[in-house]
Amino acid sequence: FIKPGLEDLCVSRTTVKWGVRVDFDPAHVAYVWIDALFNYMTALGYQNSAHDDMRFWPADAHIIGKDIVRFHSIIWPAFLMALELPLPKKVFGHGFVNMNGEKLSKSTGNVVDPYVLAERYGADALRFFLLRTIPYGSDGDYANELLINCINTDLANNLGNLVSRTVAMIGKYFGGALPGTLADNCEPFDRELLDIASALPAAYDAQMDKMAFHAALAEVFRLASRANKYIDETTPWTLSKNIADSQRLARVLYNLLESIRFCAVTLSPFMPETAEKILAQIGAGELCGWESLTFGNLPRNTRVTKGETLFPRISASNDPETPG
Numbered sequence: 001f002i003k004p005g006l007e008d009l010c011v012s013r014t015t016v017k018w019g020v021r022v023d024f025d026p027a028h029v030a031y032v033w034i035d036a037l038f039n040y041m042t043a044l045g046y047q048n049s050a051h052d053d054m055r056f057w058p059a060d061a062h063i064i065g066k067d068i069v070r071f072h073s074i075i076w077p078a079f080l081m082a083l084e085l086p087l088p089k090k091v092f093g094h095g096f097v098n099m100n101g102e103k104l105s106k107s108t109g110n111v112v113d114p115y116v117l118a119e120r121y122g123a124d125a126l127r128f129f130l131l132r133t134i135p136y137g138s139d140g141d142y143a144n145e146l147l148i149n150c151i152n153t154d155l156a157n158n159l160g161n162l163v164s165r166t167v168a169m170i171g172k173y174f175g176g177a178l179p180g181t182l183a184d185n186c187e188p189f190d191r192e193l194l195d196i197a198s199a200l201p202a203a204y205d206a207q208m209d210k211m212a213f214h215a216a217l218a219e220v221f222r223l224a225s226r227a228n229k230y231i232d233e234t235t236p237w238t239l240s241k242n243i244a245d246s247q248r249l250a251r252v253l254y255n256l257l258e259s260i261r262f263c264a265v266t267l268s269p270f271m272p273e274t275a276e277k278i279l280a281q282i283g284a285g286e287l288c289g290w291e292s293l294t295f296g297n298l299p300r301n302t303r304v305t306k307g308e309t310l311f312p313r314i315s316a317s318n319d320p321e322t323p324g
Contacts, residue, residue, distance in 0.1 A: 001070055001074065002074065006074070009031075009075060009078065010031060011030065011031050011034055012025075012028035012029060012030055012031055013028065013029055013030075013031055013032075014027050014028055014029075016029060016032075017029070019032065019035070020035050033071055033075055033076075034079065037071070037072075037075070037076045037079060038079070040057075040059070040062075040076075041054075041057055041085075044056045044057060057085075057086065058086040058087060058088050058089055059088040059089065059090075060088075060089050060090065061088070061089070061090045061091075061092055061211070062088035062090065062091045062092065063092050063094060063211075064091065064092070064093055064094070065093065065094060065096075066093035066094060066095055066096070066137075068093075069091070069093045072091055072093075073091050076088075092136075092137065092211050093137065094136055094137055095134070095136075095137055095138045095139040095140065096139045096140075097130065097134070097139075097140055097141075097142050098139055098140065098141050098142070099112065099141065099142050099143070100141065100143075101141065104142075112142060114126065117147070121147065121151060121314075122273075122274075123273070124270075124271035124272070124273050124274045125147075125150075125151050125155060125271075125311065126147070127270055127271065128150070128154070128155065128217070128270055128271055129146070129147050129150045129151070130142075131213040131214060131217065131270055132150060132154065132213075132214055132217045132218075133146065133150060133214065134214065135212065135214050135215075136211050136212065136213045136214065137211065148314045151311060151314055152313050152314060154221060155310070155311040156310075156311040156312065156313045156314075157313075158221060158224050158225060158228065159221070159224050159263065159267075159310070159311070160309065160310040160311040161228065162224055162227050162228050162231075162256070162259075162260060162263075163260055163278055163281060163282070163310060164309065164310070165228075165231060166231075166253060166256040166257060166260060166282070166304075167281055167282065167304045167305075167306050167307075168306065169236050169237075169253060170253050170257075170304045171304065171306055172240075173236070173240045173249060173253070174250065174253075176303055176304055176305070176306075177301060177302070177303040177304070178250050178253060178254055178257075178300060178301055178302050178303075179246075179247075179250050179300070179301065180300050180301040181247060181250070181300070182247055182250045182251040182254055182300055183247040183248040183250070183251040184251075185248075185251075189230055189233045189234055190251070190252075190255055192226070192230075193226055193227060193230045193255055193259060194255070194295055196222060196223050196226050197223055197258065197259050197262050197295050198295050200219055200220065200222075200223055200262055200266060200293075201262075201266070201290070201293045203219045204216045204219045204220065204266050207219060213270070216266075217267075217270065219266075220263050220266050220267055221263075223259055223262060223263055224259075224263050226259075227256055227259040227260065227263075230252075230255070230256065230259075231256065234252045236249055236252055236253060239252065254298070254300065254302075257282050257283075257284070257298055257302060257304070258295050258296070258297075258298050260278060260282055261279065261282060261284045261287060261292075261298055262293060262295075263278070264278040264279050264282075264284070264288075265279075265287075265288060265289070265290065265292065265293055266293075268288065274310060275288070276288075277307060277308075277310060278310070280305065280307065281304060281305055281306065281307045282298075282302070282304055283298075283299075283302040283303045283304050283305065284298055284302070
C-alpha cells in the first residue's frame with residue numbers, strides 16, 4: 001500500500017450528513033476514522049479532562065482485527081505524527097474465527113452465538129478453547145466437537161482431574177490440612193516437577209510478550225500433565241499405608257498443591273473464574289499474584305476445601321448440535 005506512494009488524506013467528508021461538524025465549513029463532517037481512532041486516547045483522558053492523562057499512552061500493544069491493519073498502521077500513526085504524539089509500541093492484527101474454512105457471516109447462516117456457547121459451556125471454557133487451539137494472529141476453525149474435545153481433554157481430564165485428585169487425597173489422608181512438617185529430601189521425581197514449575201513463569205512470560213497465547217497455555221499444561229504423572233510415580237496411596245512415610249506423603253501432596261497454584265495463577269488471564277475456584281479449593285486465595293510465583297510460598301499447613309467439579313466431562317452424543 002505504501003510503495004506506490006502516499007497522498008494527503010482528506011480529513012472531512014461532504015458525502016455524509018451524520019458526523020462531527022467541522023468549524024471551517026458547516027457542510028463538512030469529520031472523516032469517521034479521525035473521530036474513531038482518537039477515541040483510543042481521549043477515552044484515557046487526552047484533552048478530555050482538567051489535566052491531560054497520558055499514563056496509558058503510548059499503548060504497549062494495539063490489538064486489532066487484521067482487516068483494519070491499514071487504518072491502524074498508516075492512518076492512525078499519521079494522525080499521531082502530525083500532532084507529535086508517540087506511536088503505539090506494537091500493532092498486532094488478529095485473525096478470524098471460521099466454520100468449515102468459511103468466515104462466520106449472517107448472510108451464509110453459519111453464525112454461532114457466543115452467548116449461547118458461554119451459557120452452555122462457560123465463558124472460561126470458550127475463551128480457553130479459542131486461545132488454546134488457534135494461534136493468535138491466524139484464522140481458526142470453530143466446530144462444536146472440537147470445543148467439546150478440548151474441554152474433556154485439557155480441562156476435565158488434565159486440569160480438573162489434577163485438582164480433584166489432590167484435594168481428595170489431602171482430605172482423605174490428612175483431614176483436609178497438611179501438617180506443618182514435611183519431608184525435606186528432594187527425590188528425582190520431585191526435582192523434575194519443581195524444575196518445570198520454576199521454569200514456567202519465564203517461559204510463559206516470553207510467549208505472552210509475543211502474543212503467542214496458545215504457546216503460553218501449552219507451557220501451563222505441560223506442568224499440569226507432569227503433575228498428573230507425578231501422582232502415578234509417587235503413588236500417595238502406597239505412602240499412606242505406612243506411618244513412617246507420612247512426612248514424605250505430605251511433601252508429595254504439597255508439591256502438587258504448589259504445581260496447581262502455579263497453573264491457576266498463570267491461567268487467570270484466560271480463565272479468571274476457574275482460577276479463583278482452584279485457588280479457593282487449595283487454600284491459596286491470597287497467593288494469586290504474579291509476584292507469588294516462587295515454589296514454596298504456599299504455607300506448609302495449608303487447608304484445602306473440596307469444591308464442585310470444575311469441568312464435568314461432556315458426552316458428545318448427549319450434547320446438542322452447534323447453537324446458532
